Amino acid sequence: MYDNPYSGPDKSSAESVAPQEETPIDIRAIALVLWRRKWVIVNTAILITLLTAVVVFQLKPRYTAATMLAMETRQNRVVDLEAVMSGLGTDQSAIKTEIDVLSSRRLAGKLVDTQKLVEDPEFNPALKSKGGILHALNPMTYLPDAWRDALLGGGTDGLSAADIQAAERAQVVNNVLAGLTVTNPPRSYTLIIAFESLSAKKSAKLANSLANLYLTDQLEVKFEATERANEWLNERVYELREKVRISEQAAQQFREVNRLVQTQSAGLVSEQQLAQLNTQLVTARTELARIEARERQIEQNVASGTVEESGLLEVVQSPLIQRLKEQESEVRRRRAELATRYGPKHPRMMNVEAELGDLKNKISLEINKIVSGIRGEAEVAAIRVRTLEENLEALKQESFTVSRAQVQMRELDREAEANRLLLQTFLTRFKETSSQDGIQQADARVISQADVPTFPSFPKKKVILLVAMVAGVAAGVGLAFLLETLDNGYRSPENLRQDLNLRPLGMIPLVGKAVLQSGGPEKYIIAKPTSSFAEAHRSIHASLMFSGPGGITPKVLAVTSSIPGEGKSTATLCLAHILGRTGIKVLVVEADLRRPVLRKRLGIDKDDYVSLNNVISSEPIKPGMSIYKDETSGIDVMWADKEDNPQKCFAAPEFQSFLSEARQQYDLVLIDTPPVMAVSDAMIISKYAESIMFVVQWEATAKGIVKTAVKQLTQTGVPLVGAVLTQVDVKRHRGYGYGDQGYYYGGKSNYYTN
Numbered sequence: 001m002y003d004n005p006y007s008g009p010d011k012s013s014a015e016s017v018a019p020q021e022e023t024p025i026d027i028r029a030i031a032l033v034l035w036r037r038k039w040v041i042v043n044t045a046i047l048i049t050l051l052t053a054v055v056v057f058q059l060k061p062r063y064t065a066a067t068m069l070a071m072e073t074r075q076n077r078v079v080d081l082e083a084v085m086s087g088l089g090t091d092q093s094a095i096k097t098e099i100d101v102l103s104s105r106r107l108a109g110k111l112v113d114t115q116k117l118v119e120d121p122e123f124n125p126a127l128k129s130k131g132g133i134l135h136a137l138n139p140m141t142y143l144p145d146a147w148r149d150a151l152l153g154g155g156t157d158g159l160s161a162a163d164i165q166a167a168e169r170a171q172v173v174n175n176v177l178a179g180l181t182v183t184n185p186p187r188s189y190t191l192i193i194a195f196e197s198l199s200a201k202k203s204a205k206l207a208n209s210l211a212n213l214y215l216t217d218q219l220e221v222k223f224e225a226t227e228r229a230n231e232w233l234n235e236r237v238y239e240l241r242e243k244v245r246i247s248e249q250a251a252q253q254f255r256e257v258n259r260l261v262q263t264q265s266a267g268l269v270s271e272q273q274l275a276q277l278n279t280q281l282v283t284a285r286t287e288l289a290r291i292e293a294r295e296r297q298i299e300q301n302v303a304s305g306t307v308e309e310s311g312l313l314e315v316v317q318s319p320l321i322q323r324l325k326e327q328e329s330e331v332r333r334r335r336a337e338l339a340t341r342y343g344p345k346h347p348r349m350m351n352v353e354a355e356l357g358d359l360k361n362k363i364s365l366e367i368n369k370i371v372s373g374i375r376g377e378a379e380v381a382a383i384r385v386r387t388l389e390e391n392l393e394a395l396k397q398e399s400f401t402v403s404r405a406q407v408q409m410r411e412l413d414r415e416a417e418a419n420r421l422l423l424q425t426f427l428t429r430f431k432e433t434s435s436q437d438g439i440q441q442a443d444a445r446v447i448s449q450a451d452v453p454t455f456p457s458f459p460k461k462k463v464i465l466l467v468a469m470v471a472g473v474a475a476g477v478g479l480a481f482l483l484e485t486l487d488n489g490y491r492s493p494e495n496l497r498q499d500l501n502l503r504p505l506g507m508i509p510l511v512g513k514a515v516l517q518s519g520g521p522e523k524y525i526i527a528k529p530t531s532s533f534a535e536a537h538r539s540i541h542a543s544l545m546f547s548g549p550g551g552i553t554p555k556v557l558a559v560t561s562s563i564p565g566e567g568k569s570t571a572t573l574c575l576a577h578i579l580g581r582t583g584i585k586v587l588v589v590e591a592d593l594r595r596p597v598l599r600k601r602l603g604i605d606k607d608d609y610v611s612l613n614n615v616i617s618s619e620p621i622k623p624g625m626s627i628y629k630d631e632t633s634g635i636d637v638m639w640a641d642k643e644d645n646p647q648k649c650f651a652a653p654e655f656q657s658f659l660s661e662a663r664q665q666y667d668l669v670l671i672d673t674p675p676v677m678a679v680s681d682a683m684i685i686s687k688y689a690e691s692i693m694f695v696v697q698w699e700a701t702a703k704g705i706v707k708t709a710v711k712q713l714t715q716t717g718v719p720l721v722g723a724v725l726t727q728v729d730v731k732r733h734r735g736y737g738y739g740d741q742g743y744y745y746g747g748k749s750n751y752y753t754n
Helices: 011-017 027-036 038-058 092-102 105-115 133-137 145-152 161-178 200-257 269-304 313-317 319-339 347-435 461-486 493-500 513-517 521-527 532-544 568-581 598-602 612-616 646-651 653-665 681-688 703-715 730-736 741-745
Strands: 063-071 180-183 190-197 444-448 504-509 556-561 586-590 636-638 668-672 691-697 720-728
Touching: 027 038, 027 461, 038 461, 063 200, 092 180, 092 190, 092 200, 105 161, 105 200, 161 180, 190 200, 200 347, 200 444, 269 347, 319 347, 493 504, 493 703, 493 720, 504 532, 521 532, 521 568, 532 568, 532 720, 556 568, 556 653, 556 681, 568 586, 568 598, 568 668, 568 720, 586 653, 612 646, 612 653, 646 653, 646 681, 653 668, 653 681, 681 703, 691 703, 703 720
Parallel strands: 504 720, 556 668, 556 691, 586 636, 586 668, 691 720
Antiparallel strands: 063 190, 063 444, 180 190
16 A cells, blocks of 8 residues: 555644644736636626616616705894793704604695695605516516405504595605705805605695795794793782782781881881880990999998099099189298298187188098099989980880791781882783784795706606616626636646645646547547647646656556546546557556447447456456457557446456556556446446546536545555646636646747647
8 A cells, every 4th residue: 555645745734733824815817717707797787787777778768956045143133132942052952853843744734735745646656657677577466455454554444434544644744855955055044955756846836825824823832832931920920910919918917917017218117216225325334334433432432532633534623622722822922921921829820720721621522522523423423324225125025026926027028028029020921912912923034935847857867877877897807706606616637636635636627528539538639739738637647757756657547537527538538549559558447347438439349359257257268359449549448338236346366466467567547436426336437546547527517526436546555646627618717827737738939739
């Protein structure tokens, strides 16, 4: 047993050594795919464009007219009063709300009613006439009404006439809303009302009508809001007047019961008396403190006997004391004069002394009177302070009682005042609201009426056809790559190397029908030895050289394929013819005992030439029979006939002996075996060969089948020398741009004579 010398290195070890690089996008390969499938792309684009054109030209043209509204950001008021219903905001939410109002079913219903759109076949499906290609292409039109109602819903069974009319009107409203578009340009307070219709005049009319209905609706909403506000304010004013009357009466009665008399200075009498008395008390206490201070000073002077020298103000300012002081001074002067002449016992001196003493007594008496007056004044001041304190205490008690009553009084006053203010506010608002009747204005205005359009807005035939063409090309490209992906065959020897890890031996071009009718490929290769077909087989032989175990050319080579029809017998026979023309001694052994073809193709007489059946059977060979020899190429052919049990024949020792003898007599023995996936004969035959050549039909044989067949052959242990691609369409192969031998087989070259 031999290992496959072309099994290649272990992938896992290679991956562990170096990280895999990302495969770059092959632009050329993509371009080649598009070129190969160009007719798929072209036909797909044409088909989609034609279908789109048929549909587009069947569509009825539709016209779009637009009315432009401007939202009022400033309100013009006749009077400077706050509106009952304020104007619209300028934020996006407010503008979006107005867009929703314009697109509402309520406003659309008003438009349907005012314009009598229920009677318009464009919006009422019940009035539409049946016909047209699009109607004929709709499969729903061919269903019975009961089936259509069951699938799509609807039906009028069991509905009253009013319900049917309501449903019909609702459908018309839906169709009107389908043709309506309200937009707001960015950074703008403008609303654009666009209406699409089959009639140009109708689209302009409906757009303008909807704008007018919207403005009228705004005025109606404001008028209704004003009316509701007037009614409510009138009721509230009547209630508040009664509350004000009741609250004022309650406050007055409480004031009379609690004798809460107020003066013009907005204060109670008791509070004013308390304030005055408190002021008087402070003054009296101050006066008392002053008098008591003088009294204490006089008492101290009296106690020290220095009242006269104290400089008391009352003493100093007393006229009597001043005269007495003057008299005393005069007496003292006379005493001083007499003292110079008389002694102290002299009568005149004694008279003077007596007079001086009398004056002193008078002064002392007068001072005592002044001191007594000050003491009496202090007593009077103290009595006055005590009286004021008693009166103040009594007023305080009375004030506490009044204060407690005044708390409740203030509460009654506040309630009455609040009711009066509320009444005044509602009266003012009532007058304001009443004054705004008839001067309300809408929060938007029409700045551009819808004109009758002159060109349809739908369908944009050129744009649609251009888009359809682009979409068709894109779909064609996608279909091309899908077909390329679904194409499950081998087209390049490199694919065989990558997927099967097999050495590619060559490619055999596909010969035309004329070649097949003139005698087949084996005769063509002899007649045209310099053709690309013959050169392909020479290339296969060149690849077979030194491909056997140990680097030598295999002498016994089994040729097989996955399934029938891949050209393995033709490849075997043509390769033998080419090698035979070079002088190599070649034997072709037909080992397909189930469907033998060589006798018929070569015109071999079964009675004159030995077959493989004769060799491996125990019957003796007839005299004169020999191995068939092709006179043109010089090769020998061992043909075969059908057998019921081929595996028994191949297991016989005669078959092994025959191959051993053939290995000695020939330079190359080619064994044409049955397909691997069809029967198991190839597995048995291959064990007698040195190598196996595997044949794969170009583009036709599925990759999965080929991989399974190669896996089964690998289990035999016989080395797979390589693989050959047969029946290669060289024209198409050139389009793939692989750059291998097949690229040159189909081109013009001085090397080939085809």
